[in-house]
Amino acid sequence: MSLAMLAAILFDRLLGEPRRLHPLVGFGALATRVGRDLQPHGRIGGVLAVALLVLLPGVATALAVALLPAAVGWMVAAVLASLCIAARSLREHGQAVAAPLAAGDLPAARRAVARLVSRETAAMDAAAIRRAVIESLLENASDGVFASLFWFAIGGLVGGPAAAAALVVGHRLANTLDAMWGYRTPAWRRFGWAAARLDDLLNWLPARASAASLALVGDRRAALACWRAQAGACDSPNAGPVMSAGAGALGLRLGGAARYHGQQRARPELGCGAPPADGDVRRALALIGRALVLWCAVIVGLDVVL
Secondary structure, X not given: OHHHHHHHHHXXXXXXXXXXXXXXXXXXXXXXXXXXXXXXXXXXXXXXXXXXXXXXXXXXXXXXXXXXXXXXXXXXXXXXXXXXXXXXXXXXXXXXXXXXXXXXXXXXXXXXXXXXXXXXXXXXOHHHHHHHHHHHHHHHHHHHHHHHHHHHHHHHHHHHHHHHHHHHHHHHHHHHHHHHHOOOOOOOOOOOHHHHHHHHHXXXXXXXXXXXXXXXXXXXXXXXXXXXXXXXXXXXXXXXXXXXXXXXXXXXXXXXXXXXXXXXXXXXXXXXXXXXXXXXXXXXXXXXXXXXXXXXXXXXXXXXXX
């Protein structure tokens, strides 16, 4: 299992996300059509949509991989996992913001950070851009990198390549639906409830493991103190531990008010120390990179022991 996991990370690092014909692009188009048809049915429509778009593909993936010889199954599982692990994409998005910030090109930095966050970016100064990108990097590292590794490893250790492939694909599809439908707006609140709750459930353990790993490879004492004191103030039960621990591990002050959809929204302050400065976006990327190495070491160790 661990060899397949390492292969998936290597595939992602060398190849990145497909520039054309990415499976998640096609999935997003399908989800848009399904959402349009089922959204008027509220929560019942949302539950049905999640069953059709997450449960059914997950079961189909498991059945298809189970028909293959074990070695081939692990190869297929590794390829599927590489499409779900977004480590290279996360690094590229972070660098795309860090480079214009370092050059003093705020318009380019605003355009780059707008690809990462849902808050309004048009009037952001350099400090707000740094806060936004670091918060996004920490949260997306948990959702898009560590949670995928978590479910791939759980499936591989318990059920072999079929379970590993099914769980990593199912998690990525659920996370995608939450990003599309989980908005707390009157039009989507009821329909998006099932996708949001499933995503919260699937990310509960990985988020806390992510927060712990960030603490271990950064300022451990500050990270744990911030996690204990600040995580509960966040709206998201999973983003809170990750962002508070990550901010503490970096010794940075994140969070605070931001504009969403034309309205100023109060948000808790997270972390400790000074606001992000030049070079802190790259420090955040380096922290995530060290945590990824730790995750790999732990998973390989579990595979050897078990």
